[in-house]
Amino acid sequence: xxxxxxxxxxxxxxxxxxxxxxxxxxxxxxxxxxxxxxxxxxxxxxxxxxxxxxxxxxxxxxxxxxxxxxxxxxxxxxxxxxxxxxxxxxxxxxxxxxxxxxxxxxxxxxxxxxxxxxxxxxxxxxxxxxxxxxxxxxxxxxxxxxxxxxxxxxxxxxxxxxxxxxxxxxxxxxxxxxxxxxxxxxxxxxxxxxxxxxxxxxxxxxxxxxxxx
Amino acid sequence: xxxxxxxxxxxxxxxxxxxxxxxxxxxxxxxxxxxxxxxxxxxxxxxxxxxxxxxxxxxxxxxxxxxxxxxxxxxxxxxxxxxxxxxxxxxxxxxxxxxxxxxxxxxxxxxxxxxxxxxxxxxxxxxxxxxxxxxxxxxxxxxxxxxxxxxxxxxxxxxxxxxxxxxxxxxxxxxxxxxxxxxxxxxxxxxxxxxxxxxxxxxxxxxxxxxxx
DNA sequence: GCGAGGTGTTAGTGGTCGTTAACGTCCGTT
DNA sequence: AACGGACGTTAACGACCACTAACACCTCGC
Numbered sequence: 001x002x003x004x005x006x007x008x009x010x011x012x013x014x015x016x017x018x019x020x021x022x023x024x025x026x027x028x029x030x031x032x033x034x035x036x037x038x039x040x041x042x043x044x045x046x047x048x049x050x051x052x053x054x055x056x057x058x059x060x061x062x063x064x065x066x067x068x069x070x071x072x073x074x075x076x077x078x079x080x081x082x083x084x085x086x087x088x089x090x091x092x093x094x095x096x097x098x099x100x101x102x103x104x105x106x107x108x109x110x111x112x113x114x115x116x117x118x119x120x121x122x123x124x125x126x127x128x129x130x131x132x133x134x135x136x137x138x139x140x141x142x143x144x145x146x147x148x149x150x151x152x153x154x155x156x157x158x159x160x161x162x163x164x165x166x167x168x169x170x171x172x173x174x175x176x177x178x179x180x181x182x183x184x185x186x187x188x189x190x191x192x193x194x195x196x197x198x199x200x201x202x203x204x205x206x207x208x209x210x211x212x213x
Numbered sequence: 214x215x216x217x218x219x220x221x222x223x224x225x226x227x228x229x230x231x232x233x234x235x236x237x238x239x240x241x242x243x244x245x246x247x248x249x250x251x252x253x254x255x256x257x258x259x260x261x262x263x264x265x266x267x268x269x270x271x272x273x274x275x276x277x278x279x280x281x282x283x284x285x286x287x288x289x290x291x292x293x294x295x296x297x298x299x300x301x302x303x304x305x306x307x308x309x310x311x312x313x314x315x316x317x318x319x320x321x322x323x324x325x326x327x328x329x330x331x332x333x334x335x336x337x338x339x340x341x342x343x344x345x346x347x348x349x350x351x352x353x354x355x356x357x358x359x360x361x362x363x364x365x366x367x368x369x370x371x372x373x374x375x376x377x378x379x380x381x382x383x384x385x386x387x388x389x390x391x392x393x394x395x396x397x398x399x400x401x402x403x404x405x406x407x408x409x410x411x412x413x414x415x416x417x418x419x420x421x422x423x424x425x426x
Numbered sequence: 427g428c429g430a431g432g433t434g435t436t437a438g439t440g441g442t443c444g445t446t447a448a449c450g451t452c453c454g455t456t
Numbered sequence: 457a458a459c460g461g462a463c464g465t466t467a468a469c470g471a472c473c474a475c476t477a478a479c480a481c482c483t484c485g486c
Contacts, residue, residue: 169393449467
C-alpha cells in the first residue's frame with residue numbers, strides 16, 4: 001500500500017495531504033468512519049476497511065481509539081453537541097421569533113448539506129451505543145428539539161406542545177432528506193445554494209401550515 | 214420456550230394466535246423480521262433472534278426462506294411494489310391534480326403510520342440486497358417518485374423538474390419521520406388520526422411553498 | 427395403517443470480525 | 457549516541473453467526 005520502494009513497515013511514511021490540521025489522523029479516521037458507517041451501516045463495516053480508507057491497516061486504529069464503538073460514540077456525541085451549540089448560538093443572536101426560526105432552519109440545512117454522513121448516522125445508529133453514550137446523545141438531541149419547539153410555539157402560539165414537537169420531528173426528516181436525494185438521473189441535481197434555498201422554503205412552508213386550516 | 218409440559222420437538226404445537234391469516238408462518242416471520250431489522254439493523258439481528266420472535270429456533274427459518282437476505286429482499290420489494298401500486302390506483306381514482314396530490318399524501322401517510330418498520334427499512338437497508346433485487350427495488354422507488362413529480366408539476370406548473378424531484382424526496386423524509394418521533398416524554402403523543410392530519414397539513418404546506426417566494 | 431411431505435429440533439462447520447500480543451521503525455529530547 | 461514514546465506492522469485468538477446435516481414428529485391422502 002505504501003508507495004516507498006523499500007516498503008518498510010513503520011514510520012510516518014509521507015504526509016499524504018501535508019499541512020494536516022489539528023489532530024490530523026484522528027480527524028481523518030473519524031471522517032472516513034462516518035462515511036463508511038453511513039453508507040453500509042455500523043455492523044456492515046469492518047475495522048480493516050476503516051483502516052484501509054486512511055492508509056493504515058486494521059488494528060493500527062487502536063492507537064487512536066479504544067475500539068470501534070468509541071468512533072461511533074465520538075461521531076454521534078460530536079454532531080449532537082454541535083447541533084445544539086449552534087442552535088443556541090443562533091437563538092441568542094437572532095431578533096424576533098420569526099427570525100430565530102429562520103436562522104435555525106438555515107443552520108440545520110448547513111449541517112445537513114455539509115455533514116451528510118453524520119446526519120445519516122445521527123438518527124440511524126443511535127442504538128449501537130453503550131448505555132451512557134446513548135443517554136448523552138439522546139439528551140443533547142432532546143434539548144435541541146425542545147429549543148426548536150419553543151421557537152415554533154413563539155411563532156405559532158396557538159399550537160399545542162405535542163403538535164409542535166411532532167412538527168419539528170417531521171421538519172427534521174424533511175431537512176435531513178438530502179442524503180437520499182443524491183444522484184437522481186442524468187445529473188440534474190440542484191447545486192448547493194439552490195438546494196439550501198429550496199429546503200428553506202419547504203421547511204417554512206410546512207411550519208406555516210402547522211396551525212390547522 | 215414451548216408451553217407444553219412434555220416439550221416435544223416437532224409439530225404444530227398450539228396455534229398461538231389461532232385464526233391465522235393466509236400464509237401464517239411466512240407472514241409472521243416477515244413481520245417480526247421487519248420489526249427487528251428496523252430497530253437494530255440488518256446485520257445487527259441474528260437468525261436465532263428472528264426465530265425466537267416467532268416461537269421457533271434458529272435454523273427452522275430455512276424451511277420458509279432460503280436465507281436471511283431473502284427475507285429482507287421480500288420485505289423491500291413488497292413495500293416498494295405496494296407503494297407504487299397504491300399510488301397508481303389513487304392517481305387513476307382521483308379528480309384534478311390537486312385532489313390527486315392530496316390523495317397521494319394520504320396514501321403515503323397510511324403506509325408510514327401502519328408499516329413503520331417497513332418504511333424505515335425502505336431507505337435504510339437497500340444496499341444489503343443482491344444486485345438484482347436492489348435494481349428492482351430502485352426501479353420501483355424511482356417510478357413512485359416520478360409519479361409524484363408529475364403530479365406536483367401539474368399542481369405547480371412553473372416548478373422545474375429537478376426542484377420538484379428534490380421537493381418530493383424532502384416531503385418523503387417529512388412523512389417518513391414518524392418512526393423517529395415516537396415516545397417523546399410523558400406520553401403526550403398525538404393519536405393516529407391527529408398525527409395523520411398534522412402530517413397531511415405539513416406536507417401540503419411544504420409543497421405550496423415549493424414555487425419560489 | 428402407512429409412506430410422504432411439511433415443519434420442527436440439535437449439533438456442527440466454515441468464515442468473518444473485533445480485539446490483543448509481540449514486534450519494529452522513526453523522531454525529538456537529553 | 458542512547459532512549460522513550462508515538463505510530464505502524466503481522467499473527468493469532470475467541471466469539472459470533474449464517475448456514476448445513478442428520479434426525480424426529482405430526483398430519484394428510486391412499
